[in-house]
Amino acid sequence: MPELKRAFADSLRVRRTKKHWSQxxxxxxxxxxxxAIGKYERCECSPNLESVAKLAIALECTPNDLCTFPDFK
Structure with a gap:
């Protein structure tokens, strides 16, 4: 499901750049x-749950904020 990787990648990149942080x-x-961060942002792989939690803590958001996926029909 490439749309899931893209949604996570976009959310990660947006939150990182809003903090004016480099990778x-x-x-x-x-x-x-x-x-790993570069691969996530390029949609080359998906993070495990531990990495999602670590990224969310660093970005001061929830894991759910990073994993806001498009609606499925």
């Missing part, structure tokens, strides 16, 4: 590798 800064704040 490296988000990596430093979350403990998630900068390589």
């Amino acid at each position: 490296q800064q988000l990596s430093d704040a979350s403990g998630v590798s900068v390589d």
Whole structure:
């Protein structure tokens, strides 16, 4: 389901850039590798639940905020 990866990638990128953070800064704040963050934002892979939680804490949002997916019909 590529639309799920795209929705997560877009949400992650928007929240990161609103904080004026580079991928490296988000990596430093979350403990998630900068390589992984880049792959998430390029839709090359999906994060596990632990990574979603770490990213949400660093970005001061909930995991649900990062995982707001489009409606399915």
